[in-house]
Each structure stands twice: as structure tokens, then as C-alpha cells.
Amino acid sequence: MTLPTPSTEIRPDLVLLAGRVRTGLGSAADAAETDGTGRETLPFDAVAVRGRHIVAVARRADVDGWNTSAAEIIDLGESTITAGFVDAHVHPLSGAESRHNALMLHDCETTTEVAERIAAFAAERGPEEWIRGFGLSFDMFVGHEITNEPFARAFGGRPGYLLLFDGHSIIASPRALERAGIDGTRDFGNNSSIEVYADGTPTGYLIESDAESLVTDLYPRMPVEARVTAVQNKLAEFAASGYTSLHQMNMEEGDLDVLRALEESGELPVRVRVSPLWRASDPWAETLRRMIALQGVSGRRWHVEGVKFMLDGSIDNGSAWLFEADTHGGGLEPYWTPSAQFTHAIHALAESGVPTATHAIGDKAVEFVLDAVQSLPSHAANTRHRIEHVETIPDALVPRFAELGVTASMQPIHAFAQRADGCDMWTTLLGxxxxxAANGWRIADLDRSGAIVALGSDWPVEEFDGRKIFAANVTRHRHGSDRPAVDPHQALSPERTLRALTRNGWASIGHPGEGVVAPGARADLAVFADDPLSTDPDRFAESRVLLTVVDGQVAHRDSSLA
Incomplete structure (x- = not known):
């Protein structure tokens, strides 16, 4: 059996031979067949690539009929070929810089442990050298005010800050507050805030980007050469976990220069689609012109497409936009104020054919985006729109995604912020x-409703490994954790999860025919030592990635194949 191929002679540049091919075309295309001995086998185990596209998917025996005189033939044994993974929501360039030489705090459970980690880190640095920590859990503050008091002594008079897990709030050291000139509250015109004690002095807790940036923008940028190297190394790590394409949901100053510099010396190991962020505080008319002008700026494996918005913040810090106030009285304001300006921006971009992706975590924020898309004029209705995160929604909003053609771009690992005892900050604030709180991360419900669900990591907020994202979405528990599964009824089957990590990522940006292993499709492929559809998910989370192919060229090759 062979998938339909062009009638002309097959003259591939690259031939991959494996144990099986998971085409992503559905159960009929990948159904097992029985050979003459009664042994069940999958119908395909060979893929031919010419230029940037797949030209044939067939059996090993069919390769003898191809003209392979100019082809590289790679025999991958009993491995599995799939379409390459797509990370639908990630921040690879800014993450590669911000996490360089920084303190990782994801595994800390108490403020004492964090303070000890800071003190040890500070002991190796000069008295004026910045200290930055990332991944601080909100859970250690449940029932307590969030301040810099537990950590002030550990900073030792140095400037620094700790980014909390959500990526939407920091705890700044006393010296950092002094350097930023922060001595009380300010009105940012949105839900950003400087938290203060009863006497009006700052606690060090800064919520949302307008407040955070007063401190974070003081940290010296990495030299360009070092940044290029850090990004190259990080993109190679993404490729080594099965990714062939990344949707970068921001664009910092210098990002495009870094991508250009990388392509001056070779090819990117993954595709990068960059969607610049339109902030609520940006001048409206000028930003609209700039966003439209950026569309289509590109290199060989990167391009600018779409615009990212932040309609609200996070549940953990009280800045998500909710129908009803959270248990601390927050959650009643959007980040975009007035919110009608957001709708105006969505409409203006759609009129110019520019797709959008909107961060909307709270139920009210999600509804507002759906309403904005529904209100588009008919002549602008074909532009693709996505909602990022979608952490809690009621039943009434679930079918509207499919009805309006809006993609749900979600990160299953974020669900592990919840604890079985309900003593996490996310559950505490929702009640x-x-x-x-019971309506969190409704991935399976949205998938069943017919919505396109595209999965991502949101790195550096969370880990990015594509195999672990896959396992998390099938099992609803973190690989290697002894905590119980979170809402296992929202898990997807391995087949649907593979689709959500491949084909749906492409469909979410208007290319529904990509992300499959079929003649005519882009030759973006991943080869795993284990079969993601039949292997235990936790085993697959540690499966070797033998090869990735991007644009028809090998981008990652496991050392065992050298």
C-alpha cells in the first residue's frame, strides 16, 4: 500500500526508513495490516523527501523502485516517524537570554528554601551584581501577604528580583526598588500595580508588565554575540525534543537581528514564527501601522506573522479577568483599558488580513475575545484568530470556539499548578x-466540541520538552511527579494529542494541510525511538529523538546515528 504520489519518477534527496510511520491522516491511513505470517504491521515504514516536501510515503520494499542515486538513505531501525512537533506558544529568544546565568526556583516549596538558594547564589557574586530568580511558586504564599521580607537579607543589599511562576509578577529586592525609584503606588491605567503596606511603602510585589518593567528593564542586556549563541543553543534543544516549528508569542528589541545573525552562519534547527506583542499602553495608530508593516518580514526559516495581545493577566496574582471577583476581591478588570480599544484593534488588523493571538486566561476575558471575533464584519471574517491559555471557561463558551473558528492554544503542563488538596493559589483564588475551579484547562471538552486545540509549552514559564508535553496531555500528570493526575477526564488520547502537537498547530495559522506525513506536505519530520501512540506515555517522555527534519534537511541527528 502506498499513499497517492505524483505519477512522475520518484527521485528523492532524502529517504528515511523506520519501523512505522504515523501519518497523522487518521486511523484509516495508519491502520495495521496482517502479513502472510499473521503478524500485524503498520502500512508505511518509508518516507521520501525531495527539496522541501515529502514526495512518497510507502513500504521499505517500494524503495527499490525509486531513483535513489542522489539520495541520503537513513535506516532508523524500529523507530517511528511522525510530523514534527509544533510548540504553539513559546518565548524562545527572550527566554534564552533571561534564563542565562539565572537562579531556577521551580522546585522550591518554602520561602526559607528560596532564601537559602538566593544567599548561596549571591555569595558567588559582587556586591552590586544583579540576582534574578525564576519559577517562584505562589503556593508558599497561600494565606500570607506576598512581600520581599522573607528574601531581603538573602539578597544582601544587591539589586534583584524573583519572577513568580505565572510570569506576570515579580518580587523585587529593596535595592532594586531603590534603583527603580519605586517608593509608593502608581496609576498605570490598567491592572498593573505596585503593592504597598498599610503605611504606603512598597512591599516589593509588582504585578503585571507595566509595574514589573520598572525593575526588570534595569537589568543589563546580554551582549549581542552571547545572545546569538544562547539562542542557537536553545533552538537546538527544542529540535532535540522533537520540535520542528515554534510559535514565538512576543518580539523583543533585537530579536530579528539575532535571527538574521543565526542565518548568516547556517540554518535554524527549527522554524520560528514571530508574533509581536501589542501592549495596551502602546500608541494606537502608530502601533497599528507598525504591526501591519512587520507582517511578512522574514528569513529562510523564520517570519513575522500575526499580532499577540494580552487582554488579562493571571489567576494566581489576581489580574485575570473574571465574571465574578476572586476570593481576594480581584479579577474584575482587564489589562486592556478601555477594553473597547482591544476590539477596535482586532477589527483593524482583521481588515488588513492580520491574524491575532490573544492571551485570555479568565472566563470573562475569553468571552470578550470571542465576542470581538464574532463582531467582525463579514469581509474580514476569514482571518485566523487564537485564544492563548484559556484556563477556566463555563459550559456556554466551549462550543463557541468551533462555531467561530477560533483556536484554543493551550498548555497542559500549566494545569499542574493545581494541587489535590486545593491549597494552591490558583484554586484558592477561584474558590x-x-x-x-472545576472548569480548568478543558482541553478534552474543547477538542470534542470540534475546536482546533493547539498545544504548547509557554517556555520559559514551564518546561518545553515536546515528549513531556505529549505525556502530560495523555496522563494529566507531570512526568516524574508523584502527585495524582489533575482532572484526568480532560486528557486526550495519544492519537488526538499527536494531532494537537502537529497538525493543529499548522491549522491554527491557516495551513490545515501541513503537520502530516503525506506526499506534498512540508518535510518537517520527527523520528522517535518509541511509538508515541502505542508506548506508555511516561516511557515516551524519555524516548530518544533520533532525527528531526526541517524543510527537507536534517536539523537534529542523535549521537547514536553519527
Whole structure:
């Protein structure tokens, strides 16, 4: 059996031979067949690539009929070929810089442990050298005010800050507050805030980007050469976990220069689609012109497409936009104020054919985006729109994604912010035993409703390994953790998860025919030592990635193949 191929002679540049091919075309295309001995086998185990596209998917025996005189033939044994993974929401360039030589705090469970980690880190640095920590859990503050008091002594008078897990708030050291000139509250015109004690002095807790940036922008940028190297290394790590394409949901100053510099010396190991961020505080008319002008700027494996918005913040810090106030009285304001300006921006971009991706975590924020898309004039209705994160939504909003053609771009690992005892900050603020807390990360419900669900990591907020994202979406628990599964009824089957990590990522940006292993499709492929559809998910999370192919060229090759 062979998938339909062009009638002309097959003259590939690259031939991959494996144990099986998971085409992504559905159960009929990948159904097992029985050979003469009664042994069940999958119908395909060979892929031919010419130029940038797949030209044939067939059996090993069919390769003898191809003209392979100019081809590289790679025999990958009993491995599995799939379409390459797509990370639908990630920040690879800014993450590669910000996490360089920084303190990682994801595994800390108490403020004492964090303070000890800071003190040890500071002991190796000069008295004026910045200290930055990332991944600080909100859970250690449940029932307590969030301040810099537990960490002030550990900073030792140095400037620094700790980014909390959500990526939307920091705890700044006393010296950093002094350097930033922060001595009290300010009105940012949105839900950003400088938290203060009863006497009006700052606690060090800064919520949302307008407040955070007063401190974070003081940190010296990495030299360009070092940044190029850090990004190259990080993109190679993405490729080594099965990715062939990344959707970068921001664009910092210098990002495009870094991508250009990388392509001056070779090819990117993954595709990068860059969607610049339109902030609520940006001048409206000028930003609209700039965003439209950026569309289509590109290199060989990167391009600018779409615009990212932040309609609200996060549940953990009280800045998500909710139908009803959270248990601390927050959550009633959007980040975009007035919110009508957001709708105006969505409409203006759609009129110019520019797709959008909007960060909307709270139920009210999600509804607002759906309403904005529904209100588009008919002549602008074909532009693709996505909602990023979608952490809690009621039943009434689930079918609207499919009805409006809006993609749900979600990160299954984020669901592990919840704890079985409900003592995490996310559940505490939504209300333990509340309906909205029970409606978290409804990936399976949205998938069943017919919506396109595209999965991502949101790195550097969370880990990015594509194999672990896959396992998390099938099992609803973190690989290697002894905590119980979180809402296992929202898990997807391995088949649907593979689709959500491949084909749906492409469909979310208007290319529904990509992300499959079929003649005519882009030759973006991943080869795993284990079969993602039949292997235990936790085993697959550690499976070797033997090869990735991007644009028809080998981008990652496991050392065992050297």
C-alpha cells in the first residue's frame, strides 16, 4: 500500500526508513495490516523527501523502485516517524537570554528554601551584581501577604528580583526598588500595580508588565554575540525534543537581528514564527501601522506573522479577568483599558488580513475575545484568530470556539499548578469546590466540541520538552511527579494529542494541510525511538529523538546515528 504520489519518477534527496510511520491522516491511513505470517504491521515504514516536501510515503520494499542515486538513505531501525512537533506558544529568544546565568526556583516549596538558594547564589557574586530568580511558586504564599521580607537579607543589599511562576509578577529586592525609584503606588491605567503596606511603602510585589518593567528593564542586556549563541543553543534543544516549528508569542528589541545573525552562519534547527506583542499602553495608530508593516518580514526559516495581545493577566496574582471577583476581591478588570480599544484593534488588523493571538486566561476575558471575533464584519471574517491559555471557561463558551473558528492554544503542563488538596493559589483564588475551579484547562471538552486545540509549552514559564508535553496531555500528570493526575477526564488520547502537537498547530495559522506525513506536505519530520501512540506515555517522555527534519534537511541527528 502506498499513499497517492505524483505519477512522475520518484527521485528523492532524502529517504528515511523506520519501523512505522504515523501519518497523522487518521486511523484509516495508519491502520495495521496482517502479513502472510499473521503478524500485524503498520502500512508505511518509508518516507521520501525531495527539496522541501515529502514526495512518497510507502513500504521499505517500494524503495527499490525509486531513483535513489542522489539520495541520503537513513535506516532508523524500529523507530517511528511522525510530523514534527509544533510548540504553539513559546518565548524562545527572550527566554534564552533571561534564563542565562539565572537562579531556577521551580522546585522550591518554602520561602526559607528560596532564601537559602538566593544567599548561596549571591555569595558567588559582587556586591552590586544583579540576582534574578525564576519559577517562584505562589503556593508558599497561600494565606500570607506576598512581600520581599522573607528574601531581603538573602539578597544582601544587591539589586534583584524573583519572577513568580505565572510570569506576570515579580518580587523585587529593596535595592532594586531603590534603583527603580519605586517608593509608593502608581496609576498605570490598567491592572498593573505596585503593592504597598498599610503605611504606603512598597512591599516589593509588582504585578503585571507595566509595574514589573520598572525593575526588570534595569537589568543589563546580554551582549549581542552571547545572545546569538544562547539562542542557537536553545533552538537546538527544542529540535532535540522533537520540535520542528515554534510559535514565538512576543518580539523583543533585537530579536530579528539575532535571527538574521543565526542565518548568516547556517540554518535554524527549527522554524520560528514571530508574533509581536501589542501592549495596551502602546500608541494606537502608530502601533497599528507598525504591526501591519512587520507582517511578512522574514528569513529562510523564520517570519513575522500575526499580532499577540494580552487582554488579562493571571489567576494566581489576581489580574485575570473574571465574571465574578476572586476570593481576594480581584479579577474584575482587564489589562486592556478601555477594553473597547482591544476590539477596535482586532477589527483593524482583521481588515488588513492580520491574524491575532490573544492571551485570555479568565472566563470573562475569553468571552470578550470571542465576542470581538464574532463582531467582525463579514469581509474580514476569514482571518485566523487564537485564544492563548484559556484556563477556566463555563459550559456556554466551549462550543463557541468551533462555531467561530477560533483556536484554543493551550498548555497542559500549566494545569499542574493545581494541587489535590486545593491549597494552591490558583484554586484558592477561584474558590475551592467552585464551578470555575472545576472548569480548568478543558482541553478534552474543547477538542470534542470540534475546536482546533493547539498545544504548547509557554517556555520559559514551564518546561518545553515536546515528549513531556505529549505525556502530560495523555496522563494529566507531570512526568516524574508523584502527585495524582489533575482532572484526568480532560486528557486526550495519544492519537488526538499527536494531532494537537502537529497538525493543529499548522491549522491554527491557516495551513490545515501541513503537520502530516503525506506526499506534498512540508518535510518537517520527527523520528522517535518509541511509538508515541502505542508506548506508555511516561516511557515516551524519555524516548530518544533520533532525527528531526526541517524543510527537507536534517536539523537534529542523535549521537547514536553519527
Amino acid at each position: 475551592r469546590d467552585s464551578e470555575r
